[in-house]
Each structure stands twice: as structure tokens, then as C-alpha cells.
Amino acid sequence: MEIGFPALEGSVLRINAAPIDYVLVAIYFAIIIGIGLISRRGVSSSLDFLLAGRRLPAWVTGLAFMSANLGATELLGQAANGAQYGEQAFHYYWVGAIPAMVFLGLVMMPFYYGSKVRSVPEFLHRRFNRTTQRIQAVLFAVASILLAGVNLYAMAIVVNALLGWPTWVAILVAAVFVLAYTFLGGLSAAIYNEVLQFFVIVAAMIPVTIVGLHRVGGWNGLVSKISAQPGGHQLLTPFPGSQLTGITSSVGSIIGVVAGLGFVTSFGYWTTNFTEVQRAFSAGDAGAAQRTPLIAAIPKALVALVIIIPGMIATVLIPAVSGLKKGAAAGGITYNDVVPLMLRELLPNGFLGVALTGLLASFMAGMAANVSSFNTVFTYDIWQDWIKPNMPDAHYLNVGRIVTVLATAAAVGTAFIAAGFNNIMDYIQTLFSFFNVPLFAVFILGLFWKRMTGTAGWTSLITGTAGAVVVFILNQVGVLNLPGQGSSFLGGAVACVLVVIVALIVSARTKPKSDEELVGLVRSVTPKADTTVAVKVWYQSPILLAAVSLGLVIFFYIFFSLR
């Protein structure tokens, strides 16, 4: 990994935004910050209800759930994947998200909702012990800062494309902007922003896809032009996905996709990512909570089309990107620049402003979410609970403010790490293998296996994380040689295996908790009645909703494989 400025020289990638584009961007932020300011001026009760809201209907929580997931890093990263891996990138959605979301809805959600487990730290504390909770808090804090850096870097790419500033200036300016926005708008602005940015991004990507396809001669034109490129035909079928996994054998590669991406990474992400799961908890009842991820899975299956396909179009339409394919010097262009390049290539001033708004808004949303979750974990779980307990509230409030500034400063540093990766999705997947996968393994074991002890909780968590980090380092120094995202898939798999082994060994030598202590925390000792969900109307049936999204996935796979 080379850390440095992947210097996008101003002349290489410049979007010529006109005043009207900036006006549209300004309107958006005026609305968002306006909502934030109004909510501070004492009209909070109804807003509190809307935001923190318990008892929300499923359509609200479903919107919030899917919006929380589609941020700009996902947009830039998956479009980059689309350009680099072609149709193989669809796996991120159709293997990597939908089955896990369905599993979350059908299996996990009723249990979460019924067992009163409301957050990962709370679960780890009650199921295992304080040490496990604290280790997870530290790991989570580190992960938040690293991810905040990804958002900041992604935002810098767009600022750079707009104004031509060098990457490091753009990163600093973006950081100051996010900080101002966080302090001005507060929590309510952040939540509205999160939902709005999703709609704006989708609204922007649909015309990009349609017009892009039109320019390359429709879908058939795209296919024939990509197959004309060296190695192009491999990118025109989702399976076996050898470029993505770095495994040459077809069978091995398919196993790699399904096991690595499907089970390890994506189940780990979806079932323990409490930023998103929390959205479902604010639902009105257990049924609505269960429907939340199932409703969100349907647009999630579709949105892949307007993100991956533009990435593929870019390899045909934009010479710099097709140059990248051939390994030619691309003048500082990386796959991460695919989206800004496509916007410049296709959109007229006016609609360009809408697209830029979507991008900027979603970096803000992503970065604000990372910084605020770091803030919460640091202030409450690390500072108040552990380092300096029993101080007056004002003390913790102050700590929270200082931490927000420090976290933003730290994110500037981690943004440069992100800048060292040619494809930010490679980096994000690596982080998932470090932080999400071991946690998922510990979480699932704890949930289903009552014999697992407190000591086993934290020892297996540490070993799993260390295992994933070791795989990453071995691949970096060349002991392993996995291109693509194979290294993070392998890292995730190694982490899972280590967690299970360590949990078995340590549990055998330490004393487990009694059944009474584990009611509501372990599935086998929790009464069935607590986790059963009633269905009132046929269209609310969880099975039906799950069948729709899984049906879409199967249809798309058949369509794209047989074509």
C-alpha cells in the first residue's frame, strides 16, 4: 500500500459546474440546516418523536434503513467495482446484501426485538462481561475513524473535481465543512439528510444510466464494446467472478464469492451493523421491525443496476478509464473517479447540480454518522464508563464536543490512508474483515451457544481481529498473493475460524453463566412467545416480502448469466 497523494491534477478531472449547479447545492443545505436550527428552537417534542421516534410505521423505518446503507462511498466504490470487475460486481448486492438482509428480517429481527437487546455493547456486556464490551468499544472507535476517513477522501475527490484543488487541500476544507455542518445542524439535520441523500442519488443515477446506455448504443452496444476489450468477456458474466476473488479455479472462485462475500462479510455486516439495525428498532411493533430490512431489500436489489452499470459504461465511454483497464498510465485517474467522470461526461448544467448535491450530501451523512458514533462510544463507553466515571454531566458534554473536533482531525489522517487505495471498496472490505466479521462470529456464537463464557467472548474477539490483520499484512508484503478483494474475503474467513476455535477452547476451561442470567440473550433459553411475530394483512407477510427480493435476485442472475 502506497500512502501518498494520488494527485488528481486539476486539469485531468474537472467538472465545469455553473452558478445554477451551486444554487441547487445551496438550496439543499439550506433546507437541511434550516430543519436542524428550527428543531433547536424549542419545537422539539414532535421532532423528537419523529427522529428518535419509537412507534414509527414500517415504511418510515424501511426508508431510513435503506438510506442509511446507500452512502456515497458505496456509490463511488461500487461504481469503481463495476468499472474494474464488470458484472462480477453485482455479487456485492445480490450475494453480499440481499440474503443477509432477508436473514436479518426473518431470523434475527424477531429475536432482537423480543429479547430487548438494543445495542451491540449492551449485548456484549450482558451476555459476556465488561472486558468484552470495552474491547469492542475500542475496536469500534478505531473502525469509525478509519471509515470517516474514507468518506472524507471521497468528498475530497468531488471537491477536487469541482474546484481543481489538490487532494490534501480538498480533504482539509471538506473536514472543516463537515464540522461546521455537524455543529450547526445537529442530530435532526443528520437524520433528514440521510434519507434525502438517498433519493437525490437515485434520482441522479437513473438518467446517468439511461443516457450512458444510449451513448454506447444500448445494452447490446455496451456488451459488444466491453467484449472487444482485452479480458472483457470475463467481465460480462457474474460467475465465476475470478477477477473479483483472485481465485483462478471456477469452482474455487464461486465458493470464494458465496462463502467470503455472502456469508462472512455480508452477514457480518448486516446482522451486527447497529447503525442500521437501530432504524428497525424505532419501528412501532415487532412486525414492523421485522418488515424493515425486508422492505429495504427490494430497492437494494434494484439499485445495483444504476450503480454497477454506469461503472461498466465508463470503461467504454471514457478513454482515461479504458486506459486504466489496459494498464496504461491514466494521468492520475483511478477507478474511484468513475462517478465524477460520468457526471462530467453526460450531464448538463442544472441537473449536474442535483447529482453533485446527492454526492456531497451523502458524504456528509456518512462522515457525520461515523463521527457521531465514534463520539457516542468514546464519551459513554470508554470515558464515562471506564476512564473517568462519576463526573458531572457538563464534563461529559464538553468531552463530547472536544472529541468531535479530535475525531474529525483524526479522520483527516485516515483519509490519506484511503487515498492510497486505487479502489476504495478494496479498502472498505479490508476494514470489514478486521472489525465486522470477528464481531459477527462472536455475536452469533453468543446468541446460539449458551455454554460460551465471558472470557471466551473477549479472547475470541481479539484473536479473530488479529487473524484478519495478519492475513492483510501477509498479502501486502507478498507472502500471500491475492489480487482483487480475495485478501479481505480470506481475512474474514480466517477471522471466523479463529473465533470459533478460541471460543471452544477457552469456554471448555472457564465457567459459563447460568441459564437464568441468559434469558433474552441466548436463543435456546429465551421463551418462544417473546420472539413470535403476528401478521395482520397478507401484504405484510415477511415470507412474501422475502420472496420478492430473493425472486428479483434470481431473475437478475439468470438474466445476466444466460444473456
Next chain:
Amino acid sequence: MSDIQQGASDQQSEKRERRLAELFDIRTVIGALFAIYGIVCLITGIADFSTADQAKSDGININLWSGIGMVIVAALFIVWSIAKPFRPPETHD
């Protein structure tokens, strides 16, 4: 007497709450944003479709069509929020 006044002010604050909840309904906000964006793009598309833009988009007037699309989306969200207003549930527990 004071009970009646109390009741009246309760009713008023309840009404105010409900209006705020409707105003801050995410559907209203989405509708308003897309209405503004739709109209601006629509006007831009009608007023100015330069040859440079035509070359970029293969002759498709993106501002015009996306403007129309966004106005329709805005209308749908606003109609939805009016047809099924968002009521804060009673606060008793």
C-alpha cells in the same frame, strides 16, 4: 373554568404538534425538495438546451425529462403525505 381553559390550550398545543409533525414529515420534505429541483431543471431544460449539451447526452434533453420526472415524484410524495397524514400516536403508555 380553569379546567376548560386548560383543556382548550391542550387542544391547541395538540393541534400545533400535529401541524409540525405533518410539516416535518419526511415525505413532505422529500416532496418539497424534488418540487424545487424539478421546476428548476424543467425551466433550464426548456430555456437552454445547447449543442454542447446535446452532444453530451446524445440529443436527450436531460434537464427537461429529469425535471418532469422529479415533479412527478414530488407530486406523489405530497399526495401520499396528504392522503395518509402522519399522526403522532397518543403518548400514554
